[in-house]
């Protein structure tokens with residue numbers, strides 16, 4: 006099905022993360038002003054390297070390593086609006102934001118993922134989350150505050166991470182570097198354990214390569230990370246985490262990284278799968294020809310494994326490019342491309358000097374994996390800003 010070409014086709018892209026930015030950049034390059042107006046909306050005026058935000062919870066970092074102002078990477082073809090998306094009216098074709106209503110002809114939903122609490126009593130009110138640059142700064146500030154308070158208690162604060170997925174593991178890795186330094190700064194006797202992870206399943210990084218999982222567990226334990234596995238969180242109250250087994254932990258800080266779902270602002274009208282918007286083979290919301298979905302907001306099922314595709318930066322990039330191309334194709338009446346999932350793999354950092362990787366079937370670990378994570382970041386910088394942008398930000 007093709008869309009009629011008008012010189013005022015309004016394309017509104019929601020979210021300037023990995024997927025949304027790529028859609029905007031692609032359309033900006035490929036569509037003439039006579040073909041469409043392109044608007045990009047995000048609540049922040051910067052693009053976040055989300056896959057690096059756990060680094061904010063370590064020693065020194067520079068903002069430019071984690072975020073980049075959108076004005077530096079967007080062309081004038083794209084009209085950027087800083088606003089928070091609240092609703093999408095698919096009948097009237099209007100996006101409601103905190104700064105007013107925005108009509109669209111074609112809408113792209115790329116709002117990323119939001120934390121889910123699985124209905125666990127008290128969890129939302131009594132935990133912090135690692136979902137954005139601002140959230141990471143709040144965790145770091147809270148940890149520093151807890152260490153300031155140790156002059157009264159005389160003991161190091163206990164930090165518990167809920168969820169042993171990629172986010173929880175990378176955060177634990179950073180803290181295993183950072184907390185011993187804080188112990189020393191505050192003259193605290195440190196125990197061998199600096200941070201703990203509670204995980205409902207029998208291993209961390211469930212679903213990943215078994216060898217890498219076991220090696221990651223070993224590295225983390227050697228770094229003083231306690232792994233409390235095979236026991237789901239059942240209830241949380243202030244400084245108290247109750248487990249299904251009956252065990253009770255009393256952390257000073259509980260960070261929940263246990264699950265994500267699509268953005269609540271746009272879920273209502275759509276068919277959901279695994280708490281994300283179900284998409285067709287062209288990355289359009291199931292049942293809609295004028296709404297595309299890319300990245301963590303979208304849920305497609307991998308034809309091979311029949312499992313939902315993971316919410317990763319690589320999937321977001323590929324879908325973002327494809328959505329850009331398919332919008333151009335639909336406007337020009339040419340055939341659209343189908344999305345096919347190809348797994349690239351993952352690299353999980355375990356602190357400043359260690360990582361575990363699995364890319365295109367190659368397994369690697371240690372300093373080399375850490376270096377490869379940097380290479381992937383440089384490649385990403387180049388892809389969004391070109392060579393001079395890469396050189397400025399290396």
Ligand SMILES: Cc1cc2nc3c(=O)[nH]c(=O)nc-3n(C[C@H](O)[C@H](O)[C@H](O)COP(=O)(O)OP(=O)(O)OC[C@H]3O[C@@H](n4cnc5c(N)ncnc54)[C@H](O)[C@@H]3O)c2cc1C
Nearest residue numbers: 020022023024048055056089090117300301316317318321
């Ligand atoms: C700590 C952490 C580590 C990660 N590490 C890795 C990794 O190593 N490798 C990997 O492949 N993936 C990793 N990921 C996942 C990866 O970052 C995501 O899969 C990817 O960013 C998804 O891209 P996206 O465009 O769908 O969403 P995002 O990149 O999250 O972008 C969503 C955008 O929407 C904006 N937004 C959200 N809600 C609203 C609203 N209501 N109104 C306006 N704007 C809104 C946000 O500000 C954001 O800019 C990690 C994620 C986290 C949190």
